Amino acid sequence: MSYEINDAEFKRFSGLIYDIAGITLTDAKKVLLTGRLSKRLIALGLDNYTQYFKYVTNAANSEELQFMVDLLTTNETYFFRESQHFDFLKQIVPSSVKQGQVFRVWSAASSNGAEAYTISMILADKMGTEGAWEVFGTDISNSVLELARRGHYRMAEADKIPREYLNKYCLKGMGPQEGTFIIDRKLRQHVNFQQMNLNAPAIKVLGEFDVIFLRNVLIYFDIPTKQHVVSNLVPCLKNGGYFIVGHSESLNGITDALTLEKPTVYRRR
Ligand SMILES: C[S@@+](CC[C@H](N)C(=O)[O-])C[C@H]1O[C@@H](n2cnc3c(N)ncnc32)[C@H](O)[C@@H]1O
Incomplete structure (x- = not known):
């Protein structure tokens, strides 16, 4: 099921994430926002974004607010980024x-x-x-x-870690942890x-x-x-x-x- 968001609803959500985290979501981010939040509407059995906004801004649902913040942040990162x-x-x-x-x-x-x-x-x-x-x-x-x-990370995430550091500071997962590594x-x-x-x-x-x-x-x-x-x-x-x-x-x-x-x-x- 897909949920449409109207301009007024998008404005409310972008205002909320701006007030909390300082993150600016331009209109171009509408698809990103609905892509990330629609699963919460499904999980909570809500029909539209107006209902979700009411839910998330209800002081009794502060956990959901944190959930929303987690979903609306972009967390891309990797080891030795900008080396x-x-x-x-x-x-x-x-x-x-x-x-x-x-x-x-x-x-x-x-x-x-x-x-x-x-x-x-x-x-x-x-x-x-x-x-x-x-x-x-x-x-x-x-x-x-x-x-x-x-x-604890997937081995694929280790590709930018110099081999010497990988050997010295990371432990390779064995058995069920195969394909992963953990920081020593x-x-x-x-x-x-x-x-x-x-x-x-x-x-x-x-x-x-x-x-x-x-x-x-x-x-x-x-x-x-x-x-x-x-x-x-x-x-x-x-x-x-x-x-x-x-x-x-x-x-x-x-x-x-x-x-x-x-x-x-x-x-x-
Ligand atoms: C793209 S990641 C960058 C990670 C790392 N610094 C790097 O360069 O690879 C941006 C991070 O900033 C965090 N972030 C966004 N707004 C924030 C705020 N107001 N306070 C603290 N962290 C915030 C996000 O949750 C996200 O994990």
Whole structure:
């Protein structure tokens, strides 16, 4: 069964996801929205999007609202995506830090954890699996965070992981787990995931970071949202720390608090 959405209904849903997550859905995204939400109408036995909007905005159904947010976010990611950023990370990670200090990196729109675990491979390689480092991954979507916490992926997703890292930091699934791999515990013990909406009025402070990755999420935001999200994150960056955005993204006109180090890499001074 397919459900049509009219213009007024689409406007209500796009307004809702904008208000919550800051995500802009243009009219061109109508098919994407109905493609992703129609299964919820079926599951809930609803006849149209007006009924679903009422349901999802009823305070008693906050779980459904989270479900909707999960469905309307685009979570594409992969290990070693935009690999120049990891080459850069390799250059700036120290081999050790002073006693009592910890080198901290935040994957601020982490999706299923591929970015956070890629970072962890670089840190483990430079600082050792027993080194003083940690990685935080946050995302607005609970479903991707569940995958991230498991750290268990299909073998096909390993194709960009350098063989040396695959051998050192990933375990091949056997028997019923054939065709999959899991990130080694030695790395997972340094990596934590938490749900966080970067568009919230103020975000929960997770301490200060040496590097923040905010990649391939600004593209979904309009300028005021980009400004708001970046202003939420900048106070969490150490002085001298690096802020990295996706290759098709830029902070030009978004913040004065960061200076361009090289394309897509900014620094707080
Ligand atoms: C395309 S993925 C990018 C993943 C990874 N950073 C990368 O570059 O491969 C974008 C992620 O941003 C998340 N996202 C979207 N809006 C968000 C918000 N307001 N707060 C936190 N995460 C958000 C989505 O759930 C999605 O997992």
